[in-house]
Amino acid sequence: MKVSILMGSPKKEGNTATLIKPLLEKLKNENIKFDYITLYDKKIKGCIGCYNCQKVNNIPGCSIDDDMKDIYNSMLSADVVVFATPIYTWFCTAPMKAVLDRSFAFGKHYDKASYNQSLLEGKKYAVIGTCGDEVAIGMESFETAMKNLSKYAKTEYIGSIGIRDINGVEDFKTKEVVEIIEEFSNQIMNKKKTWR
Ligand SMILES: Cc1cc2nc3c(=O)[nH]c(=O)nc-3n(C[C@H](O)[C@H](O)[C@H](O)COP(=O)(O)O)c2cc1C
Structure with a gap:
């Protein structure tokens, strides 16, 4: 099993x-392979809508030559992709949005021979978010988008957790929060049934 963690915070x-530290610990303790990619360290341009990715099957085939290559490879080699992000303006941060747009290349939509092929079919998606507003409000748009995207990409949506930032980083170290992320980590590692 392999987990690809795409980390969308600039911090x-x-x-x-801080929130995802218990997940990383658990993966290490269980000897589960994982990539931890901090997206702000990568050069990921926005999708330019050239549709060149739709002219090839079986590979992403994106025409932009940048660090998205590493992310394509990480996602393709993983069983579970974890999208971890602070909420910025009701959505993920900009580099993660670029990753989501560029992930269009995983789906082959226009060639009749491979209509609706998803190179990610059968993998799992999970979302971990932090936000300043009430979680139901802060996370709503991004969670809805990720559920739709997951269906579109033919992946299984494990679920999402969101934790609210009221007093800063200490909010993400409490026993209660650590237990929530540990429980979610068990689902990511397929140790428990999906809860949503
Ligand atoms: C530019 C910016 C935009 C934000 N927009 C939202 C928002 O729309 N909704 C929300 O609930 N919180 C918003 N926040 C608060 C962050 O999501 C929250 O503080 C988060 O925990 C920061 O995580 P980090 O320390 O990993 O960067 C925003 C913060 C910044 C800096």
């Missing part, structure tokens, strides 16, 4: 990084 020791 290496911020709320989101």
Whole structure:
């Protein structure tokens, strides 16, 4: 089993990084392979809508030559992709949005021979978010988009957790929060049934 963790926060020791630490610990303890990719360290241009990715089957085939290559490879080699992000303006941060748009290349939509092929079929998606507003409000748009995207990409949506930032990083270290992320980590590692 392999997990690809796409980390969308610009802060290496911020709320989101702190929140996902128990997941990283569990993966290490269980000897589960994982990539931890901090997207702000990568050069990922926005999709330019050239549709060149739709002219090839079986590979992403994106025409932009940048660090998205590493992310394509990580996602393709993983069983579970975890999208971890602070909510910025009701959505994920900009580099993660670029990853989502560029993930269009995983789906082959226009060639009749491979109509609706998804190179990610059968993999699982999970979302971990932090936000300043009430979680139901802060996470709503991104969660809805990710559920739709997951269906579109023919992946299984494990679920999402969101934790609210009221007092900063200490909010993400409490026993209650650690238990929530540990429980979610068990689902990511397929140790428990999906809860949503
Ligand atoms: C530019 C910016 C936009 C934000 N937009 C929202 C928002 O729309 N909704 C929300 O609930 N919180 C919003 N927040 C709050 C962050 O999501 C929250 O503080 C988060 O925990 C920061 O995580 P980090 O320390 O990993 O960066 C915003 C913060 C910033 C800096």
